[in-house]
Amino acid sequence: MKSPCSSTAIALEGLNVEPDTADTVLCRARLLVDRRALDLEATAPGPIGAMSEMLYGLGAGVEIVSLYHQPDGADVAAYVQCERNGRRCWSYGRARTGAEATVRALIAGANELTGRLAA
Numbered sequence: 001m002k003s004p005c006s007s008t009a010i011a012l013e014g015l016n017v018e019p020d021t022a023d024t025v026l027c028r029a030r031l032l033v034d035r036r037a038l039d040l041e042a043t044a045p046g047p048i049g050a051m052s053e054m055l056y057g058l059g060a061g062v063e064i065v066s067l068y069h070q071p072d073g074a075d076v077a078a079y080v081q082c083e084r085n086g087r088r089c090w091s092y093g094r095a096r097t098g099a100e101a102t103v104r105a106l107i108a109g110a111n112e113l114t115g116r117l118a119a
C-alpha cells in the first residue's frame with residue numbers, strides 16, 4: 001500500500017495544542033501533503049511527540065537524535081538532527097515557541113530523509 005505522502009513534501013498549515021488528561025496534550029494539525037489538506041490529531045506528552053506520531057502514521061517517521069534551540073528575535077529557532085533508516089540530517093524550524101519550532105524542524109527532517117521535495 002502506498003503511503004499518502006510517499007513522494008511529496010509535507011507542510012504544516014496549522015497547529016493547535018490543548019491540555020488533555022494527566023500530563024498529555026491534544027495536538028491538532030493541518031498538514032499539506034501533495035497539496036491536499038489533512039487534518040490530523042494525536043495525544044502525547046507534548047506537541048513534539050504528537051507530531052512524531054502523526055508523521056509515523058503518514059509513513060514519514062523520523063527519530064530526533066539531537067536538538068538545539070536559539071532565540072531569534074521574537075521567535076525561537078530549532079535545529080534538529082533527525083534519523084531514519086540509518087541516515088541522518090540536520091533540519092531547521094522557526095516559530096514563536098520552541099515546541100512549534102521543533103515541530104517545524106521535525107517536518108523538515110522528515111521531508112529530507114524520505115526524499116520529498118520542498119513544495
